[in-house]
Amino acid sequence: MLLDFPLNPAVIAYIDPGTGSIILQAVVGAIAGIAIAAKFYWHRVQKIFGFRKKSDIDELDED
Amino acid sequence: MNKGYKESSSFRDPSGFLFWENGKLLRQINSGYKEDYDHLVRSGLYEKLVTKELLIPHKELAEHTGISEGCYKVIEPQLIDFISYAYEWSFNQLKDAALVTLRIQNLALKHGMILKDASAYNIQFYKGKPILIDTLSFEKYQENSPWIAYRQFVQHFLAPLALMSYCDIRLNSMLKNHLDGIPLEMASRLLPWHTKLNLGLILHIHTHSLAQKKYQASSAALVKPELSRKRMEALIKSLWQLIHKLKVREKDSEWVDYYTFTNYTPSSFDQKKTIIHGVIQDIKPSFVWDIGANTGEFTQLVSRLGIPCIAFDIDHLAVDRHYVQLKKHNLTNTLPLVLDITNPSPAIGWANNERMNLEMRKKPDLIMALALIHHLAISNNIPFEQIASYLGRLSDKLIIEFVPKEDSQVQLLLTSRKDVFPDYSKDSFLRCFKEVFHKIDALEIDDSTRTIFFMQK
Structure with missing residues (x-):
């Protein structure tokens, strides 16, 4: 899964971004997106059935 | 110019x-x-x-x-008075610094910018809270571009936090040897196997380490996979949630129960506090170091008078508890830091000139060294002359407690070793300290064999 990204010219930075780290982000971003969405809907289901009362908002959302 | x-x-x-x-x-x-x-x-x-x-x-x-x-x-x-480094922070200090970095990244993204670096050295403690000190860390965000500083963030924050949480709370000391954060293949190898069941750690550390290894010979300048804004937000949120859940494994440390075994009766303990409080009120120092502060019982005597103070201790758990307590009560003029005074932070980095050693930073005008002398002289075999000379180099004024040999805490230190300290006595202590500090007042405590000394150069 990690291997199939096209190689395009771009990333220029004063710190070393790390080729592996740049490639991995796309994979992690996608998986994390799915995990976070799944968690969100799971919490909503829990709320509907009264298992979850407290709001799940953290500082990151408040900003 | x-x-x-x-x-x-x-x-x-x-x-x-x-x-x-x-x-x-x-x-x-x-x-x-x-x-x-x-x-x-x-x-x-x-x-x-x-x-x-x-x-x-x-x-x-x-x-x-x-x-x-x-x-x-x-x-x-705005000038930061006292610079501290990630290898001197306790777990929750490093955790808060990491979360602040992610909040900044999240807010930057909402304003069309991104953090171009995410170094732990760009964060300092200011008024009790972690704050970004590098105003030039931002650059304009280009849609669908990846986060250049992701690797740096994981190496500087997530890897040491995971190691402190899952292996040993002292492992941020590895940052002294690894200036750009902990190498991920090392972190991945050190973490216990069950962290491979945690999705966040699988992605950000274990797989990340494999990806780095696989592409180490490739050029970063040739690589640009698309990372949509939504995925970037998910990446940040996933790091936030992962770090937010990391905790210190509570186990009894050497020192956190110290105040239960102080060798003072309640009244003499109070008297010790009154004596120290009186000295501090008299001399009105502007900046104090409390060396061996534990969870800050005596540091409070300074901070309550509005005097800024650094509370050093060798015990990570004690420093962490101190920090959490200060944060809870919003007490902002004390900074607890992990420090072994027998091996203080060295100068490190390029030409040994990037991160300052302890002495290069803002020095105090008063040092408190309470219940410390026996650990230096007996546990670490440091002669009184050298202790006096080093403390005198750091500060002109000193409040120091002498703990005599008959004290049970000293006896405890001597149970497992030969008593090679014939000169460990109050007289010899005073003789050596008089060479450095010329004005010495002894403040006796009732019902106690210990003595508090106030010394000035």
């Missing part, structure tokens, strides 16, 4: 640098960074971050032309 000299830690980023001029710390912003700096201010991001106490405030010096070619602007950031 003005005259000044560059700050030795500020040379990696071509966007600008810090320099000293007439005792003031200023930052030159180079012309190449003009667009990004202007966007930081015009987009409202600077104001938002300063209002939320996430970024150090600064003022622009309109008349200043900088100290080298290519200057766009000079700014004067």
